[in-house]
Amino acid sequence: MKWMSIVVGFLLSIGVGVAAETITVKGSDTMVILAQRWAELYMLKHPDVTIQVTGGGSGTGISALINGTTDICNSSRPMKQSERDKLKQRYNTLGVEIKSARDGLAVYVNESNPVKELTLAQIKAIYTGKITNWKELGGPDAKIILYSRENNSGTYVYFKDNVLEGEDYAAATQSMPGTAAVVNAVAKDKFGIGYGGAAYGKGIRFVKVKKDVKSAGFEPTPENVKSGNYPISRYLYLYTRSRPSGALKQYIDWILSDEGQQIVSKVGYFPIR
């Protein structure tokens, strides 16, 4: 009995080794501001807990989760089967998926651009290189300059899977290192178009997005995203390797609480409840 207690004690002591008072969060650039706000407020209320937040993209965050260099991965897209397979191989788990907020993926143009709304099919045609001139969309006779995210970004993957329906981006698409960089580029480029989190939409103009030609166009406002009228919306996820426990669980529970969800609204995203 004594030996059993020692063995169980040892196993538990190394088992809960991850639940130290420092929590590392890595991943989605779309979520980085939100994650920082969560961390700041939580650390104010829990001075014994340190939370380190970095971006880098959803893909980078998921790699960090697999490599064991982060406790929480922020991701603006669901984890792929191939990524779950890697978790299975190393940790014998599928990862734990936690929906933490909802986001409308906005399509931006320069403020001077007269094009006010686009259908999903038109956006797809623009980004796959089938429509190359604003004239074809009722705008000026000028080449469309495409701005996108890098391929380690969850926003990039989500947009490709759900808007481009799996087709490849046009070769002329310029990859930017973050959503803020996309916004900045479009704000400076009269003929530019970009996409990203609605919370980043300052200094540019949102295009109203229509499901098809017959539908009405909607902007990514909280009401439109919540009602499902805005056609490009997604969940923002937190991932852990295995079921969270200790300080990690307390932090995630707090994120999902009313207090944590209020921050979601303040940052410009949409609470999950």
Place this chain on the structure above:
Amino acid sequence: MRIACIAFCLFVGTFGLLAQEKAEQDSLYTELKEKLAELKGQVDGLNESYLETKTTVDALKKIKVTGYIQSQFQTAESDGIGSFAGGNFPSGVHSRFQVRRGRVKFNYDNDLTQYVLQIDVTQNGVGIKDAYATIKEPWMKTLSLTGGIFDRPFGFEISYSSSNRESPERTRLYQTLFPGERELGAKLEVTPPETSPLSFVNLKLGVLNGVLNTANENDNYKDLLGRAGVQIPLVEQGLAIDGGVSLYSGKVRSNSRALYKMDSGLKNYVIDSTSSNVGGYFDRTYVGGDAQIYYDLPVLGGLSLRGEFITGKQPGTSGSSQFYNPGGTVTPLYHRNFAGWYVNYIQNIGLQHQFVLRYDEYDPNTDVQGSDIGIAGKNLTAADLKYTTLGIGWVYHWDANVKFTLYYDLVTNETVNAFTTTTALLPFKEDLKDNVLTIRMQYKF
């Protein structure tokens, strides 16, 4: 008149000054215009340079170089034992250092096409592990074709990388049936995309030479094999259930007229010496099933239970149940019915530790028992003995690159008939002292 002169002078002077100022402004404007053009040129140049660099970087991103080294120390229970824990120990030796695997893998991934070359560098020299090209159809991105040297598409254990595997070696069953794991041939793979309702199934079909990955083909018969698999992730429950069924249908060519077949009634081999046996083809057939269960155990960490069963007909020789590969010398062919299975339990403990328990059994000849071997008048050999191995280990992941493994193989063989007087079988009257302790360090990048 004087006033007129003064006014004229003032006008001329002012005009002159204004003209001078305008000329200066024009000059400044021209200079600024030139500077702007120069800057624009520089920005355009930088942009071109950026695009050129980006093109190069994008091309380089397609090349992935990965690898790992496994260096280890082993100690066996006695000198010179035969072992499946990294190869036989040399005569008179029971401890050794080894570079068990020293892999470098080059992968050029062009999305729909892939080139892979993997070499293995150890104290025994340099060997080729993988050398294949894969193309994927661009429409549904579901079907791919691979040609070259690659993992045989059978069962689960072959495809589970040695760098990820928690136990140092594959089971005796797999090492016997599929030495080297790879083969020369072509493979068709069906992997529906994640968005497909059939994404939980996958199918692999191969046509292979049916010799070793390092040998040239020695007959005109090609072996067919494949695996149909399912993956059922139950994410909400923290559970995953995977599995598959596999089939191997091959033949080997005999270079001898002596064919030994088992008579299950007599519990002995009977010889068939028909002259047409020379150059004749004999079955090499395996049927297998595998299952893997993964579960996220609260607080402690994930666990997995992986099991596999294979049975079939194996052509071998008198001294070995490894598959028959006709060489330069005339070797009688022994045809055995075999069966083998294993079950593996892995328990993650926190982020860095893993407890490993594995039990495997390989019976090369299911028609006989140990007590049948060694009876006078029977031609059964030590190659007909069943082996079981209990492996217990601990894996410590130092960081994302380095892991240490401590693993003990407890090997038990069936014992032969107690009254045998056959010299070669005398050591098998009792369990051989062939347990092995392995201490391994792996660096992976």
